[in-house]
Amino acid sequence: MAIDNSSASNSKGKPSPAPGARRTRRVRMTGAERREQLLDIGRTLFAERGYEGTSVEEIAAKAGVSKPVVYEHFGGKEGLYAVVVDREMRQLLDMVTGALTAGHPRELLEQAAFALLDYIETFTDGFRILVRDSPVAQSTGTFASLISDIATQVEDILGLEFKARGFDPKLAPLYAQALVGMVALTGQWWVDTRKPKKAEVAAHLVNLAWHGLGNLEARPRLIGHRKN
Amino acid sequence: MAIDNSSASNSKGKPSPAPGARRTRRVRMTGAERREQLLDIGRTLFAERGYEGTSVEEIAAKAGVSKPVVYEHFGGKEGLYAVVVDREMRQLLDMVTGALTAGHPRELLEQAAFALLDYIETFTDGFRILVRDSPVAQSTGTFASLISDIATQVEDILGLEFKARGFDPKLAPLYAQALVGMVALTGQWWVDTRKPKKAEVAAHLVNLAWHGLGNLEARPRLIGHRKN
DNA sequence: TGCCATACTTACGAAACCGTAGGTTACGGT
DNA sequence: ACCGTAACCTACGGTTTCGTAAGTATGGCA
Numbered sequence: 001m002a003i004d005n006s007s008a009s010n011s012k013g014k015p016s017p018a019p020g021a022r023r024t025r026r027v028r029m030t031g032a033e034r035r036e037q038l039l040d041i042g043r044t045l046f047a048e049r050g051y052e053g054t055s056v057e058e059i060a061a062k063a064g065v066s067k068p069v070v071y072e073h074f075g076g077k078e079g080l081y082a083v084v085v086d087r088e089m090r091q092l093l094d095m096v097t098g099a100l101t102a103g104h105p106r107e108l109l110e111q112a113a114f115a116l117l118d119y120i121e122t123f124t125d126g127f128r129i130l131v132r133d134s135p136v137a138q139s140t141g142t143f144a145s146l147i148s149d150i151a152t153q154v155e156d157i158l159g160l161e162f163k164a165r166g167f168d169p170k171l172a173p174l175y176a177q178a179l180v181g182m183v184a185l186t187g188q189w190w191v192d193t194r195k196p197k198k199a200e201v202a203a204h205l206v207n208l209a210w211h212g213l214g215n216l217e218a219r220p221r222l223i224g225h226r227k228n
Numbered sequence: 229m230a231i232d233n234s235s236a237s238n239s240k241g242k243p244s245p246a247p248g249a250r251r252t253r254r255v256r257m258t259g260a261e262r263r264e265q266l267l268d269i270g271r272t273l274f275a276e277r278g279y280e281g282t283s284v285e286e287i288a289a290k291a292g293v294s295k296p297v298v299y300e301h302f303g304g305k306e307g308l309y310a311v312v313v314d315r316e317m318r319q320l321l322d323m324v325t326g327a328l329t330a331g332h333p334r335e336l337l338e339q340a341a342f343a344l345l346d347y348i349e350t351f352t353d354g355f356r357i358l359v360r361d362s363p364v365a366q367s368t369g370t371f372a373s374l375i376s377d378i379a380t381q382v383e384d385i386l387g388l389e390f391k392a393r394g395f396d397p398k399l400a401p402l403y404a405q406a407l408v409g410m411v412a413l414t415g416q417w418w419v420d421t422r423k424p425k426k427a428e429v430a431a432h433l434v435n436l437a438w439h440g441l442g443n444l445e446a447r448p449r450l451i452g453h454r455k456n
Numbered sequence: 457t458g459c460c461a462t463a464c465t466t467a468c469g470a471a472a473c474c475g476t477a478g479g480t481t482a483c484g485g486t
Numbered sequence: 487a488c489c490g491t492a493a494c495c496t497a498c499g500g501t502t503t504c505g506t507a508a509g510t511a512t513g514g515c516a
Contacts, residue, residue: 028463028513030462031462052280055504056503056504057502065465066465068465068466068507069465072464076504076505151417166446171432173423174424175432175441177418178410178432178433181413182406182407182409185406186402186409195402204403209441210440212436212437213333256492283474293494294494294496295474295475295495296476297493297494299475299476304475
């Protein structure tokens with residue numbers, strides 16, 4: 001299915017053969033274009049079938065080209081996968097890290113939770129890939145390690161806060177992990193249900209994380225008001 | 229465990245030619261024994277390499293038999309995998325469900341968290357398999373769906389509690405997911421670090437979930453005292 | 457117009473796997 | 487000692503997939 005071709009960046013509405021009765025005009029993209037297109041398709045496929053479940057030929061076919069093109073650009077399947085994952089990790093890290101700047105811890109939490117949900121909503125496929133397992137499966141590149149990257153940042157923040165409040169800073173990692181886990185898995189659930197909208201989910205997460213089950217607020221609200 | 233044959237009875241390591249200068253004495257287990265052994269090996273391999281990354285031949289080889297034996301017992305790769313996953317899900321569900329009986333919600337939380345950590349500690353490979361993705365990857369058998377099963381139970385409990393407290397019970401799923409996610413991902417982290425011990429981790433999780441970041445106790449303690 | 461780099465193909469080689477057909481060995485009861 | 491049956495093996499067939507070698511079209515530019 002999908003002799004899709006030109007699915008990628010095609011912003012300029014290609015020469016779009018339109019209802020051209022002509023031969024399926026070969027597309028012959030520029031190197032960079034083709035590369036981006038392959039990355040797009042790869043991301044999609046890896047997201048829905050996993051690394052091993054996706055074949056190079058399938059990717060090539062969906063792009064309307066033949067296998068060697070993929071090898072030309074990425075050296076192989078792992079090469080393509082690596083680039084996809086790397087970009088996705090960067091994107092996620094940027095968004096979350098960018099959100100971890102506010103002053104009051106509660107606001108930090110709020111921002112971070114929102115940022116993650118935002119990433120998940122915008123780059124769903126990427127998130128699915130990061131959650132799935134990688135080729136080598138081991139330590140690096142896995143979601144676990146990415147989560148750890150983020151958790152580490154949370155750790156630092158929590159560590160300071162703990163020290164200031166007289167708690168044992170050795171426990172920061174545990175709490176950081178718990179917080180990140182809470183938001184991450186809720187995100188994974190939300191990606192399928194999409195039931196309450198983003199801002200509301202974030203508000204409730206903050207509610208739970210900040211007040212605890214013992215002191216929940218009935219109608220939590222985010223401090224910052226967002227539209228999207 | 230079980231590098232080669234004879235893992236069930238003889239723990240004496242290698243093929244141990246023993247007094248029999250004879251040909252490598254074949255082991256010839258009983259059907260049930262072999263079946264269990266294959267399940268053990270399968271679980272281990274699936275845990276560390278994933279479903280697609282594990283070959284039937286590899287499993288057979290590690291058991292010291294040839295491929296057809298596996299097909300004889302389970303009909304194929306998926307058959308074996310299905311049994312492994314099924315057993316593991318049952319085990320986990322039993323442990324967690326069994327823990328969801330106490331009266332006060334806080335105790336419930338405590339019990340459940342401890343139960344999950346206990347499962348993770350005792351059946352690490354199983355946990356890893358459940359976390360990884362399945363052959364068909366989609367809906368059934370996934371960790372996501374398992375998590376949902378558990379989350380659903382938590383939902384029911386939370387739903388009642390919410391109603392009693394005047395909160396919107398429609399939000400129970402969200403909070404349930406967040407709680408389960410918090411514990412599950414913390415478990416996934418703990419499985420590698422093992423830093424604080426189980427009971428302590430559980431205590432802190434309860435601390436966070438119950439009191440929230442805004443009101444953490446400095447030295448939380450579990451209500452029930454456990455030794456292990 | 458004619459050159460040539462770039463984008464892309466067809467056609468394989470080799471390896472890894474799943475699953476099966478059909479034959480062989482050894483254990484336990486008689 | 488004999489035999490049936492449970493346990494196990496060797497040897498393939500048939501696919502799928504990665505990756506590569508070697509050749510073809512296309513479009514910009516001197």
